Amino acid sequence: MTADAEGFFYPVIDQAVCIDCEECRKICPAAHADIFDAEVSYYALRVRDQEVLRQSTSGGAFSVIADVILNEGGLVCGAAYDEEHNVKHVVSGDISAMRKAKYVQSSLGEVFGKIKEALDSGRKVLFTGTPCQCHAAKKVFEGADNLWTASLICRGVQSPLFWKEYCRYLETQHNGNLSFYCSREKVKMDDAHTVVYTVGQDTFQTDYMKDPFSRIYAKELSLRPSCYACPYTTPGKAFDFTIGDYWGVEKDYPDLADGKGTSLVICGSQRARNLLEGCSDKADIRPADPEKSRQPALASSAKQGFLRKFLMKDFACKDSTGVSDIGMILKKYGN
Ligand SMILES: Cc1cc2nc3c(=O)[nH]c(=O)nc-3n(C[C@H](O)[C@H](O)[C@H](O)COP(=O)(O)OP(=O)(O)OC[C@H]3O[C@@H](n4cnc5c(N)ncnc54)[C@H](O)[C@@H]3O)c2cc1C
Known part of the structure; x- marks a missing residue:
């Protein structure tokens, strides 16, 4: 499995060792209903x-x-x-x-x-x-x-790369190591709609719908194209x-x-x-x-709004260390 520019994994056949048996294609779930x-x-x-x-x-x-x-x-x-x-x-x-x-x-x-x-x-x-x-x-x-x-x-x-860059962003923001993250914690009687994470010695809590990363997911702006x-x-x-x-x-x-x-x-x-x-x-x-x-x-798939394209375009812009401006992306799309 190889990640594309957005950071999603896709199967890639290694032609150097492939024996053309077609077994992988035959069992590919995408080809079967x-x-x-x-x-x-x-x-x-x-x-x-x-x-x-x-x-x-x-x-x-x-x-x-x-x-x-x-x-x-x-x-x-x-x-x-x-x-x-x-x-x-x-x-x-x-x-x-x-x-x-x-x-x-x-x-x-x-x-x-x-x-x-x-x-x-x-x-x-x-x-x-x-x-x-x-x-x-x-x-x-x-x-x-x-x-x-x-x-x-x-x-x-969502993309594993987007997630990883978000983790690094939290570590930079709070100056420590991320040791715990849960998108759906049950700290309140809210059907597990509280985001909780620990960086360094500090633990942070936000309502799911107020957390920008979760809002981007809920707005269906960052899903795998499929x-x-x-x-x-x-x-x-x-x-x-x-x-x-x-x-x-x-x-x-x-x-x-x-x-x-x-x-x-x-x-x-x-x-x-x-x-x-x-x-x-x-x-x-x-x-x-x-x-x-x-x-x-x-009943139906998520709807791909026009903003997804812009979010992924912003995510593709990397600094000299190869990292995107996640802070800006969260502010721009997660409000
Ligand atoms: C990406 C995603 C989207 C979802 N969308 C919906 C939705 O639209 N509507 C809805 O009703 N429920 C959705 N769920 C499911 C729901 O949030 C709960 O995970 C589910 O009800 C199981 O809860 P539980 O209390 O039985 O188990 P829990 O103990 O919470 O178990 C979690 C289960 O989810 C699996 N899991 C967790 N993360 C992933 C992942 N990234 N990929 C594959 N498996 C994973 C674990 O292997 C485990 O089997 C979604 C879950 C995920 C991970």
């Missing part, structure tokens, strides 16, 4: 463990599902920050670093090799990620019954699970509208429905009405 006709069921879910709920972006659906796979001796693959705050997929039996949404394209790195090893040894693997990543995992391991998929409802991802023509904006996908925030919970289940977060879970397989049925001791799980789904990301 084979997951769009699943029969799905909708649920509202909230994990009962209050600490796990606090650490989760919405209702903790990811943790509830992952725990079942781990308790059966399996492994989980999901996105975590590394020590330098790069967002990377990892395969692990410990899911704590995978919790919380990171609104950046995650690098899959070497995880498919690790998943293969686990599947070959008879272990279950839960792959979690964006719908395009889950589709890729399903294509790579087609027919592997031990692979489970939990896709996010996803509005799009996110503006996303084919996965439909609920009927054949992933075991599709999980997201339960928008409009106050209308359907007012008793859950306390700002602690509730998950929307869409099951796309019978085995997923069975797994969820077995979780009623760990989570409050209720049926939800598909007709009432208020999720824009299940």
